[in-house]
Amino acid sequence: MAEIRAVRAIPTVSGFFFDDQRAIKAGAERDGFDYRGEPVTPGFDAVREAGEALTVELELADGTVATGDCAAVQYSGAGGRDPLFRAAEYRPVVEDVIGPELVGRDADAFAENAAVIERLSPAPGRPGSSGVPGGDSESSGTLHTAVRYGVSQALCDAAAKARGTTRTDVLADALGTEPATEPVPVFGQSGDDRRTNAEKMLVKGVPVLPHGLFNSVEKVGADGEGLREYLAWLADRTAELGAASYEPRFHVDVYGVLGDVFGPPYDRNEVVDYFDSLRAAAAPYPLQIEGPMDEGHRGEQIRAMAELRDGLADAGVAVDIVADEWCNTFEDVRAFVDAGAADLVQVKTPDLGGIQRSAEAVRYCEGTDTRAYLGGTCNETDVSARACAHVALATDAAQVLAKPGMGFDEGYMIVENEMRRTLARRDANGQRAAAADD
Incomplete structure (x- = not known):
C-alpha cells in the first residue's frame, strides 16, 4: 500500500489577481493596471489584489511527493461564489483539519479519499465555515471550494504516482469514462x-x-x-x-x-x-x-x-x-x-x-x-x-x-x-x- 505519510501546505502565488467585480461594474476607475476606488465585496481590501494560492503536498511512504494547488477565481465573492481566498488563513485548515484525515490512508484510493474531503467541515470559527454570503450555493458549512480543489488535485496526483499511470486514467477509472484520444479544443x-x-x-x-x-x-x-x-x-x-x-x-x-x-x-x-x-x-x-x-x-x-x-x-x-x-x-x-x-x-x-x-x-x-x-x-x-x-x-x-x-x-x-x-x-x-x- 502506498500510504500517505504527511500533509503540508505552502502559501504560493497564483497566475493573476483577485478583482472586486462589483466595484468594477459599479465604475471603479482604471489607474494603469490597477483600479482606483473603494472595494465593495466583503473581504477585499482593494479593488485589485495580488492573487494567492496554497500548494498542498502529500508525502507518500516511499518519499514520493504529490502536489495540488488551492486556487480561487479572479472574481471571488461575486455571482454566488465562495469568499476571497487568503492562503495564510487556510494553511492551518489543510494541515490541522485535513492532514489528520489523510495521513495513513492508501494513496491509490482516489475516489474514497476525495469523498472524505468533500464531506469534511471545518471546525467552528475556521475559515470556510461561514459558507457563501448571499448565495444559494451547496458549499455552505463545508471547506472553501479552493481548499477542496487543491487537495483533490494532490490526491489524484498521489493515486497516479502510486499506480504508475496518468491522472487521466485515475479520473477515468473513478468515473467509468473512456478518455479522449485527441487533445480537447x-x-x-x-x-x-x-x-x-x-x-x-x-x-x-x-x-x-x-x-x-x-x-x-x-x-x-x-x-x-x-x-x-x-x-x-x-x-x-x-x-x-x-x-x-x-x-x-x-x-x-x-x-x-x-x-x-x-x-x-x-x-x-x-x-x-x-x-x-x-x-x-x-x-x-x-x-x-x-x-x-x-x-x-x-x-x-x-x-x-x-x-x-x-x-x-x-x-x-x-x-x-x-x-x-x-x-x-x-x-x-x-x-x-x-x-x-x-x-x-x-x-x-x-x-x-x-x-x-x-x-x-x-x-x-x-x-x-x-x-x-x-x-x-x-x-x-x-x-x-x-x-x-x-x-x-x-x-x-x-x-x-x-x-x-x-x-x-x-x-x-x-x-x-x-x-x-x-x-x-x-x-x-x-x-x-x-x-x-x-
Whole structure:
C-alpha cells in the first residue's frame, strides 16, 4: 500500500489577481493596471489584489511527493461564489483539519479519499465555515471550494504516482469514462490586450478564442457597438492570419454587461436583433456569448438565460449562450442543464471544489443539448491547470480553458502540452500492454 505519510501546505502565488467585480461594474476607475476606488465585496481590501494560492503536498511512504494547488477565481465573492481566498488563513485548515484525515490512508484510493474531503467541515470559527454570503450555493458549512480543489488535485496526483499511470486514467477509472484520444479544443483568453493576444491565437491556430474580457459598458459600448465592431475585426483578422484549413469558434465573455445595456425581457426583438448583428459580424465563424446578463440570483439567471435562448431559437439566430454567473456548483450546473438555459455551461473548476466534481459536472451534460466547457480562471496556477487538462481528457469535454494568466501564450502552452504528453504516454502504455499480451 502506498500510504500517505504527511500533509503540508505552502502559501504560493497564483497566475493573476483577485478583482472586486462589483466595484468594477459599479465604475471603479482604471489607474494603469490597477483600479482606483473603494472595494465593495466583503473581504477585499482593494479593488485589485495580488492573487494567492496554497500548494498542498502529500508525502507518500516511499518519499514520493504529490502536489495540488488551492486556487480561487479572479472574481471571488461575486455571482454566488465562495469568499476571497487568503492562503495564510487556510494553511492551518489543510494541515490541522485535513492532514489528520489523510495521513495513513492508501494513496491509490482516489475516489474514497476525495469523498472524505468533500464531506469534511471545518471546525467552528475556521475559515470556510461561514459558507457563501448571499448565495444559494451547496458549499455552505463545508471547506472553501479552493481548499477542496487543491487537495483533490494532490490526491489524484498521489493515486497516479502510486499506480504508475496518468491522472487521466485515475479520473477515468473513478468515473467509468473512456478518455479522449485527441487533445480537447483549447479556449484562449486574451485579457484586456484583446487584439494583440487574439492575433497570437490566430497565428497558433487556437480552436476557440478570444474571451475578450468585455466586463464593462465602456468596452461593450453604450448600445453594444463596441463588441460588434470587435467581432467584425476578429473575423477579418482570422481570414488574414489563419491557415486555409483553420475553422475556429469565437467565444466572448461579457460578464453580464449586455443585461445592463438592454435589460429584460431578453426575448424581445431589440435583443434578438442585436445578437443577430453579432452573428453577422462574426460570420462565417460560429459564435458563443458567455454570461450575457447577471440577474443576481440563480433562479432569475436561469429564467433570463432560458428566455434569451428561446428567443434566439425562435428567430433562427445561431448564437450559442454560455452559463457562467450563478453557475458555480455541481447543483448549479445541473439546474441550468435541466432547465435548458444554456447551449454551454462553464464548469468553473475552482468553484466546484474537488476536481472529481468538475468531472461529474461535465458528465452530467452527456445526452443533453447542453455542452460542457471545462473552464476555471486566469487566477489559477500551472499545477491546477495541468490537473484540469486531465479532467478534460478523462471526460472528453467540449472545450477547456487555457490558464493561468492573461498573457495567453503561457496558459495555452501549459494546457495543450499537458494533454499532448498525456496522450503520448497513454498510447505508449497501451502498446506495452498489447505487447505483453502477445
